[in-house]
Amino acid sequence: MDSATSSSAAEGGAHRGRRRRLPGGLRLRIALSVTAMLLVLIVAQSLALVRLNEEMEEEFITGTLDEQLHYSIEHSRRLGTLIGPQTPNMTLYRFAPGEALPQGLSPALAGLAIGNHEDWSAGRELHVAVREADGQRYVLVYDESEHRERESAVVTTVVIGALMLTALSFVLVYAIAARLTRGLETLAERVEGERDGTPFAHDGLDAELLAVARALDRAETRQAAVLARERDFNANLSHELRTPLAGIRSDAEMLLTDPALSDKARRRAERIVATTDRTTTLANTLLMLAREARPQALETVDLGAAVRRAWERLHPAAAEALTIRSAARAEIVVDASLLELVLRNLLENALRHGEGHAIEVVLEGRCLAICDRGPGFGAEDPMRSFERFRRGGSKPGHGLGLALVQHICTACGWSVRAANRPGGGACLTIDFGPGPASA
Template sequence: MASATNSSPLESSASMRLRIAAALAALVLLVILIQSLILVYQLDRKEEEFIDTQLNDQIAYSMEVWSKSPDLAFPNTPAMWLYRIGQGQPPVNVPPFLAELKPGNHEVYLGSKEYHVAVREDGQARYILAYDVEDHEDRLDELIFVTVLAAVALALLTLLGGYLLAGRLTRRLETLADKVEQEIPGFLREPGMEREVAALAEALDHYRSRQGEMLERERAFAANLSHELRTPLTGIRTDAELLASLPDLPEAVGRRATRIVASVDRVNALASSLLLLAREARPGAVAEILLRPAIVSIWESVQLATPKAVEFILEVPETAGIKGDPVFFDLVLRNVLDNALRYSDEGQIVCRLNGSRLSVTDSGPGFTAGELEQVFNRFFVGERGTNGLGLALVRHVCLASGWRVSARNAPAGGGELTIDFGCQLAAGGITDSSQIAH
C-alpha cells in the first residue's frame, strides 16, 4: 500500500508579543544594572577616600597630642583602635598581623572582616591605627541589594507594560492570521493600520489575489479537460460495448473489447478525480452509512476490476455506521481498497474497525520513511513507481469531510492506511470477525 501520514504542524515558538516585552525588559534591566554598577563603584571609591581621610586625620591628631595628653590621643569611635610601640621596644598587646605592617595605609583582611590600617613613625615611637569598616561594607551591601531589587522590580513592570503595549501590534497580526485562515472575503488592509502591519496586509492581499486567479485558471482547465474528454470517451465505450455484444465474436476480441470498456471507465474516473481536486470539495447530503455492507459492495467492485487471488478479511460489526456523504465515503474506500489491492499480489487484505478508526492493511512490502512523507502528494514518484491521484484524492475528501487519514507500516508487515471518522461514528465496535474470500 502506498500511503502516508498527514504532515504535523510545526510547533509554535514563543509569541512575538512576549518576545518584544521580554527584550524591552531585558534592555531596561541591563541599563539599570550598568548604571547601578557605575554608581556603586563611584560610591565605593568615595567611601574608601572618606575612610582614608578619617584614618589620616585621626592618626595625625593622635601623634600630635600624645606627648601632651596620651588619654586624649585615643579615637572616640569604638570601630578604631590605636596602638603605640616605643622606639626599640617590643610590641605589647598588638595583634601580629598589625605589628608587621610597614608605615603607610593598608587594607587588611582577617577572615571575612576588613580593616583599614594607618601606620606612622616619628623619632620616639611607632603608631598603628586600625579601623573596622564593617559598617561601611554593610551600607554598601544594603545599597547593592536595594539597587538590584529595584532593577528587577522595574524590569518586571517594564515586562508587564511592554506585554500590554505589544498586544496592540500582535492583535493586528492575529486578526490578519484569522482572516487568512478563515478565508474571510474582502481586503485585509484597513485604515489606521501601522505602516509595517499595513505593508504585510497589502502583501497578503496581493498574494490572495494571485492565488485566486491561479486557482480559477486551474479549475477552469480541469473542468474543460474533463468535459472535453467525456464526449469521445463515451463514444469509445459505446463502440466497445457494441463490439463485445456481437455474436460469434472471437474470445480474444471480446476480451479486448471488455478491456477497452474498463480502460475508458478508468479514464472517466481519473477525469472526475481531477475535477474534484480542482474544486473545493464539500460534502453533499449527509446520511447514515452502514459500514459493513458498504465496504463489501466496494470491495466486490474493486476486486472485479482487478481480479487477484487475495483474501479479504472484514472485521466490522453489522451495526457499525457513520454519518457522512455516501458519495465521499464510496470514493475514499474505493481508492483505499484499490491501493491495497495494487500492492497485494497474494495473502490477505484486512479491513478492521477499532473505535472510530477504520484501517486497511495490505500484504505488500510496505513503504519507506521518505514515501510516508510524500505519498499523499499528487503524482508522487516513489521507489515502486508513480502513485497517481488516488491517495491525494483520499486526503482531499477526508479533509473536507472532517476525517483524518494516516498511514504507517503495519507491525505484522505490509502497509496500513487508517481513516479516523472521529465523533461521526454512529454505532458499533469490534464485536465479531468474519471473512469474505475471493
C-alpha cells in the same frame, strides 16, 4: 479545494496548537536582549556607586584622622596631658623617640614614616596616621572593621537592588514586547484560521504590520488565482473528454455485437472499452478534485454493509477474497455517495496491490482500516501515497485514487492515514472522528 489546499488546512490546526504551547520566541528574545543591555548598565552603575562609596569612606577616614590628631596635639600642648579620641575604634599613642613604646603599640606601627598609612600586620586593616610635634611622636590607629561592615552592607544592598531591578526590567520589557507583538500573533491566527475573504490589511495597523498584511493579501490573491485556474482547467478537461470518450466506447460496444468480428479484433475492442472506462474514471476524478467535495444529503450508514456493497460492485465474483472483522455494528452519519467513492477507491487500491491475497477490513469504533498483503509502501513515507499522480510500483492506474480519498476525507472532517503493515502489506485507515459524522 484541491488536495494541496486540503493538506494545508488539515495541518493548520496542529500547527496552531504547537504555536500556542511554545513561549513567545520573539518577545522572549527582545526581553532578554534589552534586559542584558540594562544589566550591563546596572552593573556598571553599581560598580561606580561602590567605588564612589569606598573613595568617600577613605576621604572621610583620612579627614577624621587628621582632625583628631590636630585636636589631640593642640590640647596636649595646652594641658600637658594626652587627650585621646573618644571614638572606640581609634587609639592614640604618644612617645618620644628612643623611649619605650607605649603598651599596645607594635614596633611595626611605631616605625612608620610621618604621614597616613594602611597596615595589615595585625590581621585586619588599620589606618595609621603618624605625626611629630614638640619632640614627641603621635601615632593614631583606626580599626576599619566597622567601615568594612558598612561597605559590605552597601555592596549587598547594591547587588540586591541590581537583581531586583534586572528582574523588574525583564518583566516590564517582556510585557511591553508582548503588547507590541500581539499584532503579529493576531495576523498569524488569521493566516492559519478559516478565511472568509476579509483582507489582512486594515486601518489601525502599525506601518510594519501593514506592510506584512499587504504582502499576505497579495500572496493570497495570487494563490487564489492559481487554484482557480487549476480548477477551471481540470473541470474543462474532464468535461471535454467525456463526450468523445462516450462515442469511442459506444463504437467499441457496437463492434463487439458484430458476430463476424474475429477473436483478435474482439480482444482489441474489449481493450478499447476498458481503456475508455479508465479514462472516464480519470476524468471524473479530476472533476471531483476540482470541486468542493462537500457533504450533501447525510444519512445513517452501516459501515460494514457499505464495505460489502462497494466490494460487490468492484469484484462480485470474489466475495470470499474480503474479510471483515468488527467487534460491533458500526453506524455513522455521512454522505453515502462520498463514502461509497472513498470505499471504492480504497478497496480498488488494495485489490491492485494485494498480490492476489485476501483483503482484510477492520472496523473498530469509528475507525475503518483496509489492509492488503502486498509489498507495502517500501522505505518512503507512506503518507506520500496521497500525493497526486503518485503510483506504486508498476501497477496500472492514474495515481489519483488516494489523492481523491484524502480530498473527500478532509472535506468531510475525517482523517486518513497510510502505514506499512508489520507482517507485510499496507494499511489505509480512516478515522471518522466524533461530532456530526459519528452515530
